[in-house]
Amino acid sequence: MGIRLLNPSTVGLLSKVGVRQSHFIHLTLQQYLAAKCAFRLFGHDAQQLPDQLSPLHSGWTREVAQFVACILSAETCTRFCKLVLATGAQYEMVHDFLTERGSSEKVEQMVRNKLGEIRGTDSLVAGPGICYLSQQLRDGV
Numbered sequence: 001m002g003i004r005l006l007n008p009s010t011v012g013l014l015s016k017v018g019v020r021q022s023h024f025i026h027l028t029l030q031q032y033l034a035a036k037c038a039f040r041l042f043g044h045d046a047q048q049l050p051d052q053l054s055p056l057h058s059g060w061t062r063e064v065a066q067f068v069a070c071i072l073s074a075e076t077c078t079r080f081c082k083l084v085l086a087t088g089a090q091y092e093m094v095h096d097f098l099t100e101r102g103s104s105e106k107v108e109q110m111v112r113n114k115l116g117e118i119r120g121t122d123s124l125v126a127g128p129g130i131c132y133l134s135q136q137l138r139d140g141v
Contacts (some may be wrong), residue, residue, distance in 0.1 A: 031060065035067030043072060046079035050087055060094060069097035074104065081107045085114045 001083040016022050048055060054067045065084070069077055081104075084090045091111045098107060103134060 031063045034064045039071045046076050050083045070101045
């Protein structure tokens, strides 16, 4: 009597999803490896990271960005956070970066400034569209 697999297409960390195509059964590992790759390719240039990790409001990309933020040097991470904040109302994401990697007075000040900018009178006039995480969604309102 042999062992019967519940899903014979799953072996170890990979699950077969098509002919010659597999994916990781646990997305966190896939996201971590994607972050390591992004760091290796673009970790020296924080300017490119938000573009490569687009759309930032996607759940999968957000987790990859958080891994990347933890891998970056303190100086590069500060620049990365500044760029992420510039893409729109991503202060919650940057706050998550700080929770995971540790506090940074420079980044915390940038978050406070961004919140002040968003909560300013010009933004109140803009209406409820300012609440959207995506700059594209806010622009459409």
